[in-house]
Amino acid sequence: MALGLGTAHAEYTLNLMKGVTKVSNDVYDLHMLILWICVFIGLGVFGTMFYSIYHHRKSKGHKAAQFHENTTVEIIWTIIPTLILVGMAIPATKTLMELDDVQDSEMSIKVTGWQWKWEYDYLDNGIHFFSSLDEASNKARQVHSGIDPRSVPHYLLNVDKPLVVPTKKKIRFVFTAADVIHSWWVPELGWKKDAIPGFINEAWTSVDKPGTYRGQCTELCGKDHGFMPIVVIAMDQPDYDAWVKKTKEDAQKGPDLSDQPRDQLVAKGAAIYAKNCSTCHLPDGKGVPGAFPAIGGSAVVKGDIKAQTNLVLNGKGGMPAFGKMLKADELAQVITYTRNALGNSVGDDIQPKAIQELLPNKAGAAKPEAKAAAPEKAEPIADLSKDELVAAGKAVYESNCASCHQAEGQGMAPMFPALHGSAVVKGDINAQVDLMLNGKGMMPAFGHSLSAKDFAAVVTFTRNSLGNSVNDVIQPSAIQKLQAALPPAQDDE
Ligand code: HEC
Ligand code: HEC
Ligand SMILES: [Cu+2]
Structure with missing residues (x-):
């Protein structure tokens, strides 16, 4: 068992891997370019040095030249390294900018690190789950388990529910953590990103080839840091769509609420x-x-x-x-x-x-999202008082909005705006309703996922709580009319 046999890395390779994305290939190419420049410089400098040491040695009768301040030499040894550095900085900056460019992404996934599991939120379709170490690895890793880790497939690199993504789509990831700092790393994607409590980091990927890609948490995050692997499964679009459909159906089933002995x-x-x-x-x-x-x-x-x-x-x-x-x-x-x-x-x-x-x-x-809203059932809803709406809106807010805008409405800069003091919330109520019905950027559209009553309640709540006191209300009946006019839900429900 010495030398880490049977631990997470089954194979060691000498070089960086090429990975399965354009960025990971660019990172690899950049790495090779810089490596060869370094090798070339190393050979030049050490070659000259060892040649001189050997051929111009004292025992052969050579004498050291004694001179000071040779301007020509000084200019040369300033200019050449500067050119080399600039020559390396240009491709490096290009690759860094490419890594950071999350614009025009086609879908977003929020990743939250927990001691000791990962939480995935598909911001576009509402899929949400936790991903933890698979059961076989978990059993084998217990002290005195008596199970040989080498008999466990993908020991410590397997999870119960992998992250599933479509191939050839630009996927934006936002990272945060619920407790301590974690770091999300799948080598084949070509980057790693820290997940920090109260803070949002971004990255993106677009996977070329379908396949299963494994990684780990790479920020020491407590006693089970070594037991929170990452598994990404990339599927072609039709397979991915089928997965989304099935996962949503499973989530809708909900818990079994029958009594049990x-x-x-x-x-x-x-x-x-x-x-x-x-x-x-x-x-x-x-x-x-x-x-x-x-x-x-x-x-x-x-x-x-x-x-x-x-x-x-x-x-x-x-x-x-x-x-x-x-x-x-x-x-x-x-x-x-x-x-x-x-x-x-x-x-x-x-x-x-x-x-x-x-x-x-x-x-x-x-x-x-599992709660099917039924806006087409146009039974009129009785008006409620402001206090009733605010009280009902609090619970709606906690389960639908707080994950992004935070419990007190303070938001998470720079990604999720604060609702406390927000110009939108303090402004025209119809504009706020419109934003929430249709969504905007990473703000989901709630037009189809909340009932008219919940919708009216949460709007009224944001305007009269979380430190705001606009002192107006919108009634469920008004929302009902707006929902009836919405185009049908776009995703396959
Ligand atoms: C990440 C570590 C962690 C996990 C996982 C965890 N707990 Fe705890 N648990 C704690 C800590 C720490 C406390 C002490 C909390 C305190 O009193 O401040 C605690 C306290 C408790 C207590 C009260 C014990 C006492 O005498 O004070 C119970 C009961 C409990 N946990 C049950 C569970 C159950 C059931 C689960 C699984 C569903 C679970 N815990 C998972 C860390 C954990
Ligand atoms: C997945 C994260 C997320 C969730 C969940 C979410 N929002 Fe948002 N919200 C955003 C983002 C991002 C913006 C900024 C949109 C923009 O301007 O591009 C935003 C903007 C807003 C704004 C405008 C604030 C301003 O000052 O620009 C309001 C109001 C708002 N959200 C209310 C809500 C309410 C109410 C809920 C729950 C029903 C909710 N949001 C749920 C991410 C979220
Ligand atoms: Cu971790």
Whole structure:
């Protein structure tokens, strides 16, 4: 096992790889060009030096020349390196500008780094999921697992849900992180990008060849840094379209909300615990003293089930909020599991339905798009008071807008504008409604994805909360009319 055998890099190659994109090929060519210039200079300088040392040595009777300040030589040794440097800077700048040019992208994907998984948001079609280490690698990596990592295909370089992208499309990525700094690196794409909390970085790619490309987090991000690989699958457009369709259908299914007997919840919870909780609380639930509390014998687990549910859904300190990551049935299973396994025997359970009530968008981990809005049903909606609209709008905002404009409306410069004090929000309400119905740039169109009531509520909320007090409202009935006039949804729903 010495020398890193069986670890993440199966093959070592001597040189940089060419990759599968135009940019990665340009990076490779630039690298080769600079390498050969360096080799040429190295051979010239060291060749001259060793030749002189050998042939002009003292034992042959040579004497060193003694002179100072030779202007000609000084000019030559300034001009030649300057020309070489300028000659290298021109192609390097070209490639750097190409790397940075995210203009005219055809789709955008938001990538969020988490300890220790990746979250992918397809900003154009609403697909959203988390991608973590695959189960086979995760089992094999446990201390004393008894599993030979060499028997696991793509050990530590495989995930449960890969990022799927179409080939030959310019894809813009925006990167951020939810906890600490991570870095997203797929060598075949030719670049890596840091994912920093509260900050947005951009990059783009356009993959030439269909295939599976693997990478890793490359910023030391805590104890499981080595266990958050990246897998990108590039597909030709028709295959990609089929994938989008299937993924959307699966997301629409939502959680299974039927009641389940306790032993079934516990049995299913074990796998969810192993995948989502054991990295911190350890597979046996003993925790890591000083960092991650033990689940076995925990006062929280043995106490009120509501308080525990609240903690697991909303997180606390280093404990992530799982309300966003797991579906209601999975949450019910893992919570019931912790209370009736790992050395605990509280003898109670919580059902998926009860969890569903506590989740903000009541759709489990599925995105708001899963809620089919039905604007064509033109039953008039009764007018609501401003306070009612603002109150309802808060929840709509949290599940549909806060991921970009942030919880307090402060936005994320420079990509997502602040709504607090925004000129659009303080300006004409019809212009704001229009922007939100139709979208603009990376701002999604909400005309088809929110119901008239939710839409009116969230508009009213942004204008009378988040530090704004425009003091006007728009009623669901007005939105209903506008939605009826919208062209049909463009994507294949
Ligand atoms: C990234 C590490 C991490 C992961 C993953 C994680 N937890 Fe935690 N958990 C923590 C930390 C840190 C705390 C202590 C929080 C505090 O009290 O500040 C904690 C606290 C808890 C507690 C309260 C324990 C006590 O006695 O205070 C429970 C219950 C719990 N976690 C359950 C879970 C479950 C269930 C999962 C999986 C769905 C999970 N945790 C996943 C880090 C984690
Ligand atoms: C995927 C990220 C994203 C989400 C989700 C999102 N927005 Fe936006 N929003 C943007 C971007 C980017 C802009 C800037 C658009 C432009 O001017 O090019 C924007 C602009 C706006 C503006 C105009 C602000 C200004 O000063 O220019 C308003 C108002 C707004 N969004 C409201 C909302 C509301 C309400 C929601 C939830 C229903 C929402 N947005 C969800 C990304 C998002
Ligand atoms: Cu990381």
